[in-house]
Amino acid sequence: MNIKKALTIAGSDSGGGAGIQADLKTFQELGVFGMSAITAITAQNTLGVQAVYPMGPVAVTSQMESIGEDIGVDALKTGMLFNAEIIRAVSEKIKHYNWIKVVVDPVMIAKGGASLLQTEAISALKQYLLPLSMVVTPNIPEAEVLTGMSIKTMDDKQEAAKSLFDFGVKNVVIKGGHDEETDDAVDILYDGNEFYYFTSKRILTKNTHGTGCTFSAAITAELAKGSTIYDAVTTAKSFIQAAIEDELAIGAGHGPTNHWAFNCKRSGL
């Protein structure tokens, strides 16, 4: 069996709903072989982040080397990178291995408000990592921080996408999960030429822990299998919609999404 291989470079979420855990569950559900390079360990549950223990940059790159020297990578994503040293080291390794299918989820703040990226690391993200990315997937607050723009309307989203494209990103997806006053959750994709819109009905739920991680992991899995960007985002949008719809009421706070739901729905279960 010629299985495709996907790598996540991200933080561990002990609660299992976001980070490395969400990414590996998504990779598995979408039929790719999942691997990880852990950037930080978080003590986390549905109520929030209780502690963050970052790894040193060499600990992160040595995980990437172990994978690069032996197994290889068809596509990778980055999630929580925490500080500028890790961003710089990860960017250098991606360049070294000439890994092309790179999805950057610029994780900054957990749903409960904890910081997952130091403020001084934002310029490193723009300078070193965005130019290496095939796709970047900010939510609205992240796109605002990266561009310095205030994003309220669809026109603002388009302007922000163009501005992110100018950092050297090949495709920009601005996610609409935080657009809470709209009935639909609309994600937009900009490839430097055209805008594409991915629309689904907004689900009223507090159980959205890990939606961004799961969405970017699904894009990564589909790119690893050879999909176009448009098809990868289409599948990721269906995957996350099914996962939010079929919510898991786990814990007392913001619960996780259901990573089985997409395949259950596809097989009529």
Ligand SMILES: Nc1ncnc2c1ncn2[C@@H]1O[C@H](COP(=O)(O)OP(=O)(O)O)[C@@H](O)[C@H]1O
């Ligand atoms: N309540 C919701 N109903 C339907 N889709 C949602 C909802 N919340 C988020 N999404 C979708 O989940 C994905 C992640 O979006 P978002 O929540 O904005 O990211 P993040 O987790 O990074 O903040 C996007 O495809 C978005 O449209």
Ligand SMILES: Cc1ncc(COP(=O)(O)O)c(N)n1
């Ligand atoms: C380790 C880790 N990485 C990322 C997130 C962001 O989660 P979300 O996808 O809900 O924004 C998180 N809470 N924890």
